[in-house]
Amino acid sequence: MTDAKKDYDFHKESHTERMVINMGPSHPATHGTVRFFLKLDGEKIVHCETEIGYLHRGFEKHCENGSWTQAFPYTDRLNYNSAIQNNVAYAMTVEKLMGVADKMPERGVYIRTIMCEFARMADHYTNLGAAALELGALTAFIYFVEARELVWDIIESVCGARLTSNYIRIGGHASDLPENFKAHVKKVFATNRELYEDFDKLLTKNRIFLDRMRDTGSISVEEAIQYGFTGPCLRACGVEYDVRRAQPYLLYDQLDFDVPVGSTGDNFDRYLVRMEEIRQSMRIIEQAIETLPEGPINIADPAVRQPSKEGVNTVMEMMIFHFKNEIEGIQVPRGEAYFPTEGSNGEVGFYLVSDGGGKPYKCRVRPPCFAMTQAMGRMVEGAFLADLIPTFDMINLIGGECDR
Amino acid sequence: MGVIDDSEQAEAVLSDSVIITQLDKVVAWGRQYSFFLYPFITACCGMEFMSVAGPRYDIDRFGAALPRFSPRQADLLMVVGTISHKQAPILVKVFNQMTEPKWVFAYGACTVSGGMYDNYATVQGIDTLIPVDIYVPGCPPRPEMVLDGLIKLQEQVVKERQTNRVKGIAPVGEADDRIVT
């Protein structure tokens, strides 16, 4: 009898089953629109299958059915946390296709750079705040929501809307910056820096936060490149790829800023990269507003960007162009173009095909978080169920961008 | 202490410690100031929802702070963001699982009427699926507008009797061929 007892292997003899759980599309931590089918062995995830598409809103179909300018509200709602960056990426691709990219006046370029960096800050605040919330740090979430409100106040003073800005136009902008912009920015940055310090003190050296984020969701450099990672997630793995440095656009080759790069590719490095990027964005904006020139904000060609109301009402040529642009849409010459920009999640590139008319023939956006959501199954295999939450947060999946 | 003959005397004697009212009014008062939200968040409006729940436009002041992510424990289904046809069965299932009394708050233009997404993938207003109590348009609506909507919903709720308003399950089944656009 004693021999039989010694040979009894508990793990082999006990009948356990793997549990299949559906972490459904309506879940507090799935940012609304992703479904995970998890096969669990106790608490360990054996297999994770991701299903997206719950927010597919037909972005490409709408762009094909409207004029070039009518695509702007749809581009806002792609990565809705940093809406202006998508606007700028689309406008710059169309300008590249039209061949007028270098005619943009100085002030216009400065405004685009400043607003892109504000959008990046807002996105990182939202992402880090939501990550903190889902790991239980509610106070940190509140701090960053307030910091984001202040940034949104600035965006609202510029273009009238907090979130979906619809501010950039092909060849320029909808309106100029308000009068006390510089003073407003300085005030907001003073408060933002305090809130940033508070957040940092609460979390960066916090034992619980470190235990949840360190060494979870890791991915190696080779696999990250295979999957098509870009942006903070790729930089956290140690690859120094930033479109602002590799293929500079707007003002990025004239301004002084650092690109933070991690080393281990786990969630904590992604967190640190994003935190540092917020500080670098503030640095870029402060440099840009110091040297902000006066002048026009739109390209002076009425075939590209409609002139001011006085011009339209007094000069015949301008009125004709205004009429044609509104009725037929801006005429973009035949061809195709791809323009990569550094969005807050990664490389946002628009691929546009034009048939020479006023409507896009094909308007494709390369979604950065699509590639990273693909890798979710790979990143959480073998990890505990609780590690799925910080991994998913740090990818910064935005439903509007992933599902379009 | 003698016998108390009428309610005036009763009020005079008990006024410091007893409130006399109707059951319906008390229940309605309790319900309006203690919504347990189920934020069914899908899209951009969710970012404004984070602001509404944030420190500046605090929804906690109205009693509706605590989100309950289980339909059994929630009474206000806030549908925040675009509902696509792939998501629609899930919305209906969540609504059906909620216990009475329940209210639905359509947050944002996409839930009110489909918003600017008139295409093959988007539900043109969630009231084609579930009964809605308050519509808050906007793309996304400003937090003040959401709070206004919540106050109007509270005014609606306060007028209800506790015995009516049984919503039941959503009156939709598989795609209905009889209804033509």
Add this chain to the structure above:
Amino acid sequence: MKSDSAPAGGARSGDATSGPPLAIVIEKYADTGVVIHTHRLHGDETVVVHAEDILDVMNFLRKDDRLNFDMMMDLTAVDYLDNQNLNPYLAEMNARFEVVYHLYSIGKNHRIRVKAPLAEDNLFINSITGIWGGADWFEREAFDMYGIVFRGHPNLKRILLYEKFEGHPLRKDYPKTKRQPLIGPRN
């Protein structure tokens, strides 16, 4: 974690040891008939190849030392129904669709666009998931939206829409507002 302000990965437009990627591709496939068309427009280089040779071309682009395209940035398709005059070779090949690949090399910092035309009655092309694992979902999306079948794909099913959806919405002949609800009225 280090902060670094040096320019990312290599020189700005290809280092001195490699020419622009298009020249290298043209030289490699010079008389083989694989390459249908090349062009350079607004600084973007494009090479159009036959769909049957896509695996060979992609392997070359990935592994050649002068090219080193280690990242597949984007994979999509375009429907040229009735608009084949936009690209001259489409009418000759009677091709309606074109699969478009965007590749990037982190080390050499150069890009290339590869296109492969497909005719409507032969919508098959080999899957490149063997070369870049990340092409998986991108190919599923092209299948979902256009109906292009990628041979050798591990799991080719719809990704953005649901199984019961019939048709491929991004084709030019699919009406924008044709809804196929799973539940509720046909609104």
